[in-house]
């Protein structure tokens with residue numbers, strides 16, 4: 001089994017070479033190389049696109065338990081100043097997937113040396129940040145052949161100290177939908193606005209108006225978020241822009257609220273086209289299912305509460321999204337947060353700097369929990 005230092009080396013190597021969704025080629029090669037160094041007697045290893053599945057055969061199996069990690073980085077320029085910072089300009093592991101992969105490898109290295117009683121399936125899943133690897137992976141014959149009876153995963157929590165795990169039964173993460181809105185009008189000279197059709201102004205109205213959907217269309221006792229993370233428009237201060245392209249994401253606690261927000265984004269887009277006499281195209285990107293923890297989470301919560309190695313806290317619902325929700329829609333299981341103590345720089349922040357002390361904490365806690373679940 002890996003030492004703390006070996007796991008730190010693995011994490012730093014992965015951190016230095018983040019790759020975007022379905023481009024995790026070097027990541028996959030590195031993980032396969034690490035797995036190939038482990039005793040292989042009871043392991044079966046297969047690749048699926050840029051992901052990997054490792055089936056660990058139990059010696060008296062009555063069930064298969066799945067453990068999933070995501071693999072991709074984000075299009076963010078790293079600003080941590082760390083010695084092992086990203087070597088790829090404009091890409092960063094800013095959501096902790098480098099830690100998630102290291103923890104999965106750490107647990108796997110233990111079970112490669114210590115055959116478990118039950119079967120285990122280690123799921124190295126690409127493209128969590130987008131376009132979404134969970135849904136097609138779940139449908140793949142390879143996954144179905146080893147389909148686990150239940151499965152779980154973790155996500156780093158920058159706002160919690162190392163040694164803390166938090167989760168809850170029921171809804172943990174929100175429903176999400178990415179959208180792109182393209183507005184097209186007529187460009188022209190800045191001095192003659194009446195002869196043009198300014199898409200900077202149209203896009204500004206669109207962005208402002210959709211905020212009223214959350215304030216005025218959603219039941220205040222329900223919840224929704226609309227964030228526009230990107231706007232591209234124009235070329236120069238004295239040229240009226242003929243195009244504006246916006247990208248955003250919707251988060252809701254309920255499927256009903258998601259349908260309602262999507263309907264109003266479409267309607268507001270059509271209204272902008274009408275009032276600004278321009279064209280509008282609303283495009284939908286990946287849409288993730290909520291992360292719903294089944295009652296399988298209760299054994300993890302009571303095990304963690306009783307554990308001397310971690311402090312357990314009840315989690316609140318979060319508006320983050322996770323395509324692990326697709327697995328949990330079909331297979332019972334749960335997700336939990338792992339404290340990594342980076343309160344000043346959260347998820348998707350160029351300064352995110354998780355404490356690596358969380359890696360051995362997670363590896364040992366999960367091994368202890370799995371052994372307990374397998375009756376060991």
Ligand SMILES: CC(=O)N[C@@H](CCC[C@H](N)C(=O)O)C(=O)O
Pocket residue numbers: 095128129130155176177178249250286288319320321322323347
């Ligand atoms: C945990 C986390 O940060 N997850 C991402 C998931 C991406 C969802 C999707 N690409 C979207 O933006 O709708 C998150 O942004 O919550």
